[in-house]
Amino acid sequence: MSRYPFRAAESRWQRTWQERRCFATEMNPDKPKYYVLEMFPYPSGRLHMGHVRNYVMGDVVARFRRAQGYNVLHPMGWDAFGLPAENAAMQQRVHPAKWTYENIKEMRDKLDMMGLTLDWDREIATCDPDYYKHEQAMFLDMLEKGLVYRKKSWVNWDPVDQTVLANEQVIDGRGWRSGAEVERRLLPQWFFRITAFADELLEALQGLDRWPEKVRTMQQNWIGRSEGARIRFEIEGRSDRLEVFTTRPDTLFGASFMAIAPDHPLAAELAKGDEGLRIFAAECLRGGTSEEAIERAEKRGYDTGLHCRHPFNSDIELPVYVANFVLMGYGTGAIFGCPAHDQRDLEFARKYGRPVIPVVLPPDADPTQFAIGDEAYIGDGRIVNSDFLDGLSVPGAKSAVIERLEATGVGTAETVFRLRDWGASRQRYWGCPIPIIHLEDGTIVPVPREQLPVTLPDDVDFNGSGNPLDRHPTWKYVTLADGRKGVRETDTFDTFVESSWYFARFCSPRDETSPVAREAASYWLPVDQYIGGVEHAVLHLLYSRFFMRAMTATGHIDLAEPFAGLFTQGMVTHQTFRDEDGNWLEPGEVAPDNEGNWVAMADRRPVTVGRIEKMSKSKRNTVDPKDIVEAYGADTARLFMLSDSPPERDLEWTDAGIDGAFRYINRAWRLVQNRLDGLAEPGAVATSLELAEDRQLKRRIHQSIRDVTDGFERLHFNKCVALIRELSNAIEDYEGASAQAQVLVREALEVLVRLLGPVTPHLGEELWQALDHNTLLIDTAWPKLDPAWLEEDNVTIAVQVNGKRRGEISLPKGADKADIETAALAEEGVVRAMAGKTARRVIVVPDKIVNVVL
């Protein structure tokens, strides 16, 4: 039994594609464009299965769209700045640049073995000054436009990585990379004013109809828009006011205390003269948020002794507390407490003996009986105990209060966002330098444009704590043209800055004068299909949406939404194994013994089969793509990646699965080899078929074209694979041998090979050549659907009696209702099930189903 010689074939076709420069892309206004992009990798040097799944999906889309006649842009680059390079520098004494570029080379080679249609002419690495010089210039443009600013702020400090983290990088109070508990520090930082676009970023989510609902919801929650009112309370004995934000101004008459955050300016001021308050505030602020998850249940407060005056009723006394549950980072850092209608306020009021005054009466409640127990009432109802608001609904009362607040100058309607500005400074060497100079007199000036880029120094000492740039003996000292002296900003950008615009750079990757050439950008952007992990649902995707708006505001581009279509693929998972001592074992180190129990191959000791988890080095459950490609070929790996599991779900890696894919590759190859004899000439198409079996195969061919096309368009790769296998099975089962049959088989095989092309491109080329074509499959058009052949001659119609299937009838398609009913009532199983009774009603859905109701 001969086998498909995949090793020779794959390297031969990869060489052919490369020699003919098949994947080099150019603008062509006469063709519709299609920009497909996978989230670019961090060049760790290791290509893992998650990458492979991601890039294979993108490649299928690229090849499919190309066959459909699109001018496809499918580039690749490297998210090359970041901590691992610096860590490697410290541990292995290798320069981050050297380490990074060596990894890039390594990963490029590994990617190439998958047979991807990447246009390497457009390759970019974000650590290249030719890339980041544009980023520095854009930063200065944004600074001029007020989209960048510097402010001292509390930051999340990662004590292990010795750097600042963005809020998005803090997970459960721990650094996203180091896992260390985050501390708070007050540092001057550069911020991107993402909040300037808060409303727009939220509104525009509506239009992203080719994004997963889930991602849009996550961004919506992250931006977190709340409508309410800002109210200024008079403080007895002081001239200043206490400003609060509330979404429930309708409950203003239910207020019974005020609370401010421990780090509120007023609290800080009072703490100077109040030792107890200072200790209390310090306790509240200590530590990360993770420990607080436990003590969260407890609401704690400190009475400042101050009192606020209720804006509409001077009889209501409002003592001011510093409270641990009020956050400085949201609203104004101060609230009025309305215990009856807010759970936190209720718990606080019960503890500190503040009155609980219901002001919203639930619709079905008895006004004389209603009282608040352990649970605040947060629903709608009729306003009571509230002076001029009595009798109004909640929304009605909101407007009425705001109107009165504005009339009396006490408050205003206000919308606040949970979203905060993006702190982008990092105290690290291996990042893009922030092009700023701090002069001796304390002023801060941009690096003069003609001096850009500010490049990183090569001679750096990585042994020491904090930022190596800061310790460099000479790099940071500068003298301006006018003689003023200063030091460079030694912070570098968060690496999310680079990834916020790389997709735009791919349009004109070598442009010297601008980040993106206008013409190229307007031709290629937006990205039509972006594919990557859902872990970037908020961070990278939100920053990129901001960056396009900021680049538009600074005149670099004219685009709001970078990604018209987004797809988030699932992870690649694998079974885990542990030995008796609890050590993780690699899949290659274990095997089932004769009784089917898993044992370690080395010493035959029993092994526990653990959970199926994401492939990771620490669990040792990874499979190296290189091993798979060497053993089975790239096409097998590609096919397996796309089979069975829907792409948005996790894919469990199994040996049985890869074997199954490998078997199909060989089977498809044999199918073509076995049919070559006597086959009609290339391109032949069967017409006017008489035999039923011929017509059936012809119909199957066109159904396959229709359904596979639809499947690829919706990225339903698993269904496409199943459909292609069905077509293979149909061709295998077809037994016709006439001259006409040889034409039909020729047509069927050519369609099969073209449908397979995006998934298994090397096999595709091999079979296309075997079918006597001297063109490349990569240059061949997608098969054309002829809807005329989709029509069935006869249709099978199921017949139900009282909703239960009792038989089926076969009739010409389009038979009229009366004929269908007659045939259905005469069907043997139907007659038996009716047992002599008369049908009360017969429902006929032509060509589909009949239901006889007794």
Add this chain to the structure above:
RNA sequence: GCCCGCUUGAUGGAAUUGGUAGACAUACAGGACUUAAAAUCCUGGGCCUCCGGGCGUGCCGGUUCAAGUCCGGCAGCGGGCACCA
């Protein structure tokens, strides 16, 4: 706590607008070929059955001639956010 998603054979999963549940695979069982094994090919199967049929898409209820699909409630699993005023 709040928000979102998911739940279909032994397993991964199919099933446009409600219209023959289980496509396509994987695993398994039986057979063919072989000295033998691998590979390959063929056959089988949701479960139960007195062979008429009965029951089946997490559970309970509803709408409908007809529900995996729609509605209400519940449970389990997964994910996101989390003292957001």
